[in-house]
Amino acid sequence: MLVRAQVQALLRQAQDELVALGQAAERVHAGVYETCERCGGPISEGRLAALPARRTCIACANRM
Numbered sequence: 450m451l452v453r454a455q456v457q458a459l460l461r462q463a464q465d466e467l468v469a470l471g472q473a474a475e476r477v478h479a480g481v482y483e484t485c486e487r488c489g490g491p492i493s494e495g496r497l498a499a500l501p502a503r504r505t506c507i508a509c510a511n512r513m
């Protein structure tokens with residue numbers, strides 16, 4: 450049972466990531482991929498490289 454629950458948790462995580470990556474792809478097409486959703490400022494390349502699905506800059510993420 451424990452393994453089953455872990456697998457389901459992993460599956461849910463993977464599905465969430467797929468959704469987030471799909472949204473990231475849409476943002477690339479819209480040309481706003483590197484723009485913070487909250488403040489409109491730039492998201493650093495390093496941050497996007499580490500966390501490609503992030504939609505806010507570090508300052509906004511820290512404020513959440």
Ligand SMILES: [Zn+2]
Nearest residue numbers: 485488506509
């Ligand atoms: Zn921001």
